[in-house]
Amino acid sequence: MFKIGCHLSASKGYLAMAQTASSIGANTFQFFTRNPRGGSAKAIDVGDIEKYHAYAEANGITAILAHAPYTLNLCSADAAIREFALNTMADDLRRMEYTPHQMYNFHPGSHVKQGVDVGIDLIAEGLNKVLWEDMTTTVLLETMAGKGSEIGRSFEELRRIIDKTELKDKLGVCLDTCHVHDGGYDIVGDLDKVIDEFDTIIGIDRLKAIHINDSKNPIGAHKDRHEKIGQGYIGLDAFEKIINHPVLRDLPFFLETPNELDGYAGEIELLKSIRK
């Protein structure tokens, strides 16, 4: 089954997100666990969650992806900011257990002049504090474009974080097509080579989700500016290969393109039309 969806607003709860997803032809969705800039999360509404589960079951929604606030920085030089990131993630991961066996994606962090090695150590140290043995959620490290001092600009950096994390079976990777392209991986010219490299360095079994975004900038730009599908430097032909690739085709795909709902509906329709 082609699992395709987009980023949705979480403001009206889980059932509303699932209904919105269905209304635009999606069978999966991504949402922020709280205001993307951080702040406190709405209390979990158990009634809403129950209705969500029934609706999801009836409408073929099997995978959902929660996204941590993008301002969280597990490897900040400031201990108070690291502490805030840890507390937020710990709270998010407890809340995720209301929808068990789903995925939680986060940006590894920015080392801001401390250097990559320190950054990687701090991220793994943080993960070692917030992951626990019996959790059912898979925590995804997102591949990053390498803007500023972002960690996760290469598969090697993600691998080093995984290596230093004790509960490795809780970790996976979310590959963002705009980010890896901006990071210098040639998914347009040689997708197979990029997938092979991912497999050699990280292991393809870790790949759990795809953020499907075009890019406003050429390969290697390290910018991270998403473009609508087919209107950027990645282009529709590359997306056709990506969504049909035997290694990728069964993963859930999430659009994070600059769109409102009707734009997402159009992109989902477009992607379905080129799905083989």
Ligand code: FE
């Ligand atoms: Fe992200």
Ligand code: FE
């Ligand atoms: Fe992304």
Ligand code: ZN
């Ligand atoms: Zn991005």
